[in-house]
Amino acid sequence: MMKKTTLSIWFMMAAFAAAAICSSCGKKEQRGELKRIWYNGSYNRDFKDLNDVHLAEAERIGIKPASNREEAEKVKKEMKEISTNEYYEVEELKHSIPYLIPSAAKLLEDIGRNFQDSLRNLNASIYKVKVTSVTRTIDDVKNLKKRNTNSSQNSAHRYGTTFDVSWVRYTKVDESDTLNIDNDRLKMVLAMVLRDLKREERCYVKHERKQGCFHITAREKK
Structure with a gap:
């Protein structure tokens, strides 16, 4: 009799557990209230690494610049395709190729991952950052200079160490998520991520106002 009672209780408990599991099937995890998003700094002061700083590190750790796309095919072996x-979206690249040296590729992925982790911690909807420019050949730099007089002829983009991430465009991961975060607040979150990585000496960053992007060069310990 005791055994039957014990078995009955065990089956009842198992049934309740199964019912509880089934009741949660198909339901999304409930998100808490959106936390305040604010960047307590200055984009222009915090991200003011000039071209000569980017260039010095790019020359030290990067590839030998390729003259043209044909030559770039050879140096691709030293880099990683992105x-x-x-974590991130690579936009259509007109004046660059989607290759970076391994440390720069790792940095880019960490930026995208940390950006999404920060959004989760803020109970925000999840977005991807957008990569707008990567590695350029010498010909790419010359052609871009013809179209954009503000671009630098002596560009760190030639070394496979440098990429641009937009602060005006983002891609929402789940379009069914009704919570929308405006670009100004997404920029704040991205800036917090980049400031942390700068403090860890993982990168140099320039806030590009006219181009609407963060110009980022990977760093490696000497």
């Missing part, structure tokens, strides 16, 4: 993934 493409749209769960």
